[in-house]
Amino acid sequence: MSLTSLLLEEKKAMLHVQEAKKKAQEILQKARREAEKIVGGSAEEEKIKEVLREYEEELKAEAEKILNQYRNKVEEIKSISEDLIEDASNLIVREVLHREL
Amino acid sequence: MSSEAVQALKDEIWRRAREKADKILEEAEKEAEKMLEEARRKVEEDLKRRIEPERIVLRRRILGKAIMDGRRMVILARNELIEKAFEKALEKLKTLPQSNPKEYEEFLAKSLRKAVELLSESGEKELTVYANERDLKTLEEMAKTFSSRPIKFRFEKADLLGGVVVADPDGRKVFNNSLEGRLSSLKPLLRERVASILFKEVKTR
Numbered sequence: 001m002s003l004t005s006l007l008l009e010e011k012k013a014m015l016h017v018q019e020a021k022k023k024a025q026e027i028l029q030k031a032r033r034e035a036e037k038i039v040g041g042s043a044e045e046e047k048i049k050e051v052l053r054e055y056e057e058e059l060k061a062e063a064e065k066i067l068n069q070y071r072n073k074v075e076e077i078k079s080i081s082e083d084l085i086e087d088a089s090n091l092i093v094r095e096v097l098h099r100e101l
Numbered sequence: 102m103s104s105e106a107v108q109a110l111k112d113e114i115w116r117r118a119r120e121k122a123d124k125i126l127e128e129a130e131k132e133a134e135k136m137l138e139e140a141r142r143k144v145e146e147d148l149k150r151r152i153e154p155e156r157i158v159l160r161r162r163i164l165g166k167a168i169m170d171g172r173r174m175v176i177l178a179r180n181e182l183i184e185k186a187f188e189k190a191l192e193k194l195k196t197l198p199q200s201n202p203k204e205y206e207e208f209l210a211k212s213l214r215k216a217v218e219l220l221s222e223s224g225e226k227e228l229t230v231y232a233n234e235r236d237l238k239t240l241e242e243m244a245k246t247f248s249s250r251p252i253k254f255r256f257e258k259a260d261l262l263g264g265v266v267v268a269d270p271d272g273r274k275v276f277n278n279s280l281e282g283r284l285s286s287l288k289p290l291l292r293e294r295v296a297s298i299l300f301k302e303v304k305t306r
Binding site: 002003005006009010013014016017019020021023024025027028030031032034035036038039044047048051052055056059060062063064066067069070071073074077078080084085086087088089090091092093095096097098099 | 102104107110111114115117118119121122123125126128129130132133134136137139140141143144147148151152155156159160163164166167168170171172174175178179182183185186187189190193194197204208280283284287291294295298299300
């Protein structure tokens with residue numbers, strides 16, 4: 001009697017394991033389908049465009065910074081004193097008059 | 102077998118079965134996660150491989166243009182200032198006969214002397230001296246100092262700021278020592294020196 005009930009219990013336990021195996025297969029199949037969907041995703045072109053759009057915005061901001069640096073240099077050049085222009089023009093006059101003819 | 106012993110065996114059977122089932126499910130979950138991770142990594146790599154060349158092109162286009170535009174702005178600003186110095190020099194040269202007549206006369210005499218030396222060395226006996234109306238009389242007087250040389254001078258009025266242009270009769274040999282001629286021929290040589298005076302304190306590159 002007790003041996004029979006043990007065998008029955010053993011069978012139930014095996015079914016429990018079988019059930020788990022079946023569930024595991026389902027999990028793997030679902031993952032496989034999802035992975036295929038990810039790899040062959042049709043949204044990829046859109047993703048590329050989006051990434052490039054974002055990168056372009058970053059670059060434009062960087063370009064503006066570069067241009068600002070040059071604009072500062074231009075301002076610095078424009079603020080050069082009249083004295084230096086005077087010195088430079090004196091050099092030119094001297095050279096025109098005195099450089100070996 | 103006592104009923105307690107049977108129960109103990111049943112419990113053991115179930116403990117092992119549950120353990121095995123849990124392990125199977127746990128491994129399946131891990132494997133599934135690995136599959137998804139691998140798929141995501143593949144997509145990322147593919148995306149990177151496809152995007153990278155376009156990123157490089159974009160970078161070169163946008164930043165390259167900014168650098169080029171910036172450099173152009175700086176060069177234009179530099180040139181503008183250099184031109185301003187040359188314009189100022191030209192104004193000074195225009196008024197030199199009034200502001201410093203002695204220096205101007207020395208220049209005029211030196212210009213004529215050099216022209217005569219060079220052209221008479223090549224055997225010219227007749228020279229035409231071009232100068233502005235104001236300087237012609239002075240130059241005629243100066244020419245008299247070359248009486249030791251057998252040269253015949255002809256003086257012609259020309260639209261010059263100052264200085265002289267001396268030529269042989271058929272105009273094949275010309276010695277241009279006008280103020281504007283000298284300024285124009287010296288300009289390329291002087292640009293760097295002028296720039297170094299103007300921009301010694303400005304890093305423009």
